[in-house]
Amino acid sequence: MANLTETAEFTADVLRLDTDTPVRGYDGTDIGPANEQAQALANRTKFLKQRIDNMSATQVRSVNGKSGTVTLEYSDVGADAAGTADALITAHINDADPHPQYFNESRGDARYVQTSLANTGNGWLQLDASGKIPAALLQTLTSRYVVVADEAARLALASSSNLTICAQADIDTLFYLNGGDNPAVAANWVQGQAATVSGVSSVFGRTGAVTAQAGDYDADQINETANRKFATPAEKTAWNAKQAALVSATNIRSLFGQSLLGSGNLAPTPAQMGAAAASHTHTVSDITDFTQQAQALIINSLEAGPGVTLGQNPVSGKTIISASGGGSGGGGGYIVVDRPSATAEQNHSFSFSVQSAFNLTAYALKEVAGATNQTYVIDDFNAESELDYDATNAAVFDGSLKPYTGSTQALMADGAFYSTDVRSDGEYLSLQNAANSIIPAMTSNTTPTGYVASASSQQSPYLPYRAFDATQPNNTYQNSWVSSTAPSESSPQWLRIDLPSKQMITRYTLINRPHTSNNPNDVFAPISWTLQGSDNGTDWDNIHSVVDDDQNIYKEQIRNFELSSPVSYANYRLLFTKSYYTRVSLHKFIIMSDSKFIIGYDGSYYTAENGQLTEITDEINSETITQRGVTGINKLDTESYTGMFRVISVSQFNIKSVYFPYSQIVINQQLMSAAAWSQINSATLTATQTNDGAVRVAVTRDLVNWHVWRGGQWVDIGALTTDTVGATKLITDGMTPADIGGINAAQWTQFFDANGGVPDYLAFAFALDITDPATDVATIDRLVLNVNEASSWKLQTPAEVEVRWRTDSVTFRTVTAGNYKLAYQIP
Incomplete structure (x- = not known):
């Protein structure tokens, strides 16, 4: 391969090679895609290298106009000579006032007052807390x-x-x-106000509190009035002349019609003087003490013969004639005398005819004031309380008063079937196969007999049976099964239960492990698993699977699962492939079966279709119940039914009924005596009303007319009956627990106005109403009254009231003051 020719340029684009880009070499014309990418990178590399080389070879031409080998001085870079900073800092430290622009103590003293100079000579005045000059700074002024x-x-x-x-x-x-x-x-003098502000400086030469004295005024200083006038000298002379004539008897000539002139004694008759004759009569009303004197005369004129005793009732004043004895002593019945406000050491004596047998008895009672603010529990609505009330049929007394809302009942053997009776006389009724585990509560891995719990692994003491020892959480993390290792796809963990025989199941429930910690690391919740069934313990069928349920990993969480169709096996197990943290655990594994049932009523049998009962005309056998039966009935209208429904099934299970009651009412059968109380202060009805639940109450004094406190007065709501009509009426018109709790002592006194405001008789009626038993609550726990007790009469001991007998009287000596009733027999 030949070298690429590099060009010192920063190529704009570097092409990307994709999976479908053909790999071709240089063909003499086109260098190919791969070489194009390499060429661009090579060009960039050469470009960047040149820039770096140029930077390394460049020299500084001059510094501050100096060239060549330059030695920089401090002035070249705008710095001060060495030691300048030290000198400035030293001078700053040694300067007595280096910051004249800043505020310091001496400048503050010169500009502002000093607190230390308050209330001192040439200082400033500081007022006291009330804004006044301190008294210590004021000199006492004399004048x-x-x-x-x-x-x-x-x-x-x-x-x-x-x-x-x-x-x-x-x-x-x-x-x-x-x-x-x-x-x-x-x-130097300062002129002030007038010296005599009132205008009076003295009265008759006296100053201060002046009181009039004789001689202060003469007749000329006194003004006449219409009723008080001065007599003139002429008037005085005329009056004096008349007085002389009166004294001489010249003008008075007669008295009581008899002449005063002449000689002899004046002897006017009683009639002439307007007086009664010496011998005259009076009506009884003219003599104020006639009754007492007449009674005394009668008593004194009577004498008891043999076997007869005489006495006087000091209360009525009547004479008592007794021919034979009675009571506990040798005398007759007791005479009871009230002695209100008797004083200490006071003697109370009562007389009777003379006796010598001394076989009579006496006693004394003293009034004791009643205690105030006493608490009386009128009812706590236990089972015994039900006997005191007339009640509708769904009112329950069991430590609280509440409407019946259903129950859970076990079907019992009934010939070839299992059955139980449930109430059907309410407004609606729901029936549901209760959440029953097909596994009884286990006490070990092999008990009860026929049931065997096992697991792939276990961490002691968290054995497999712990997951089957109850059907509800018990909030102790020890009652759980815990594996020794975490499950995985390659190494799953399992929890298994073997049954005595094949059993059908329709649903199951898993409950996570409880723990004192809220950390899911301590719960080991299952995340992925499969419910499996087997009849031989070797070959397993998958029934239901859950994958990656990582939302329910916290303690005590409950997961419920419905199977798409019922299955029946002798062995069931959970195969876990994933859990949260290092193990897998279950607090409870509950396997349930919803058995079908039919309804028996009034000699016929029914199934439920579309919320209504449909009669079954076929023969009632296991097949009919399995085919026509139901696992639940929701809110069946039972208005036209009375009595009981019979739930019938081919298997034994618990049936849960939800009973929708009509409004309930309970009414006291008898009036309660309230005579022991002088006043009712308040009533407390402890009740619970949740959602649409309602509690109402009314009161009565006669069991005929019932009353409620409404709008600041007692309102008569009429009669109440022990039926749905009466219950509905009381729910509509009655008082709430808060209403009756708000009635004060004065308002309770108004309730007893017909008895002078004093309690005499009292009774209560209560109504309860709910709409949905699942969400509504209407219960009454307790009725309590706060009262002031009425006074009572305490029998006195000889030390408290001393009784002395004499032949003709009995005397009570009350040692202490108070109100007494003194009772004694007479001969």
Whole structure:
């Protein structure tokens, strides 16, 4: 091969060789594509080499006008001589004030006040926190007050070091003179306001708080009024003359119609004087103590014969005649006397006829004030509470009050089939084969008998059976199977369960391993696997596969899978080919079968088609159930059904019912006595209302008319019945838990207005309503009242009330003050 001829030029383009570019050499005319690319690169190389060589060979012609061998001085490059910087720095350091343009302490002192000079001589004044001059800086001022007749007297005053306040009487003006100033200099005085601001300087020559005295005024200074006039001398003379005539008896001639003139004694009769005769009568109402005196007269006039005792009831005042004894003592019934506001050490005596047997009894009760703000649990809605209510049929009492919403029930052996009864008297009903694993909870790799769990590898203590020991997560990472190595396509890991016999499955669930950490490295979640089935444990059929599910790698995540069609094998296993991190683990492997069922009702059998029941007229056998049965019924309208549906199947499983109840109501059967309370302060209804769930309540005093607090008053909503109509009415008109919780003591008092505001009887009605049992919640957990208790009467001991018997009386001595009821027997 000949050399390429290089040209020193920077060729613009370098062609690219593609896979379809023919490789041809130089044919004498065309050098070929490959040589064209090489030629362009060679030309560029020579061009660049020349540029580099030229740069290396070029010499500097001059420096600052100097040529040849040049020695550069500091001035050639604009620098200072050596040592200049050191000298400048040293001078700067030694300069006492190197920066006169900057602010320093001395310049600050010269321009601004110094805080250290506050409140000092020739300094500045600093106010206190209230914006005033500090009291310590103020000198106590003394003054003298003088009164002078005129200016001459004022200017003649002696000098004083105190402030002089001078009242100059002739012009009624105050003048002020600073202490130490010469009073003789008129210019030193400062003229002020009038000396007598009120206009009064004295009253009758007295100053200060002046009180009128005798002699301050004479008649000429007093003005007459319409009712008070002065008597003239002539009037006085006329009145004096009349007085003389009165004294002489000239003008008074008779008394009570009898003449006063003449001799003898004046003896007017009672009638003439307007008085009653010596012997006269009165009506009972004229005598204020007639009843008491009459009773005393009657008692004193009675005497008990043999076997008869006498006494008086001090309450009614009536006489008691007893012919035979009664009560716990030898006397008759008890007389009870109220003694409100009795004082300490007060004696209360009650008399009766004389007795000597001393076989009578007495006791005393003292009122004890009730405690306030007491909590009473009215109901916690346990199973026993149901006996206290009339309720619709779907109200459940189990520690809370709630509507029935369905249950999970096991089908039990029923002849050749399995069956169970479910409620069908609600508004709708859904039935679903519950998520039942065909594998019972295992306690080892080989128990229960007939079931065997195994794996390709295991890391102790995470044995294979751990994945089959329950059907729900139990939140402990130890209850999981963990392999010893990571799976791969070439070396998969597997988890296997062998059943006692072939069993059909329709779906399966995988639950990731729980862990205290949130790190997926601790979960070892499977990412790719295949569910396989076998009848001999050797030949495996693929049932379902998952590839690269790397979104569900965190702890406790649940994955559910439906098979496209049911399969039936005796052995099932999961073959893992990929996992997250260094092992593969499963918390739970749940294999499920959805068995079919039919409905039995009122002697007929039904399947579900298009959301409605369709009667089965064929013979009911295993084949019919398998062919015509269903695995679930969704929201069947059960309005026209009552009683129970029977779920029938050829296999045993759990059926889950979702019951859509009508609105429910529960009503107290009897009124609750509230007499033990003087006041209800508040009510707390602990309830849960979620989504469309609703809880309502109403109250009553008679079980006839029910009331709610609405719009600032108690509203009568009428009667309530224990049926759907009553429940719907209460849901519409009733109070929410918040409503009843907001009623205060005064408003509860209004509820008992008919009883004087004092609680007497009370009952409650509750309504519950939900729309969707899956999402709605309406439950009541507890009803609590906060009350003030009514007062009670405590039986007193002899130390608290001393009782003394005498032959004709009994005396109670109340040791402490209070309200008492004193009870005693009489002979």
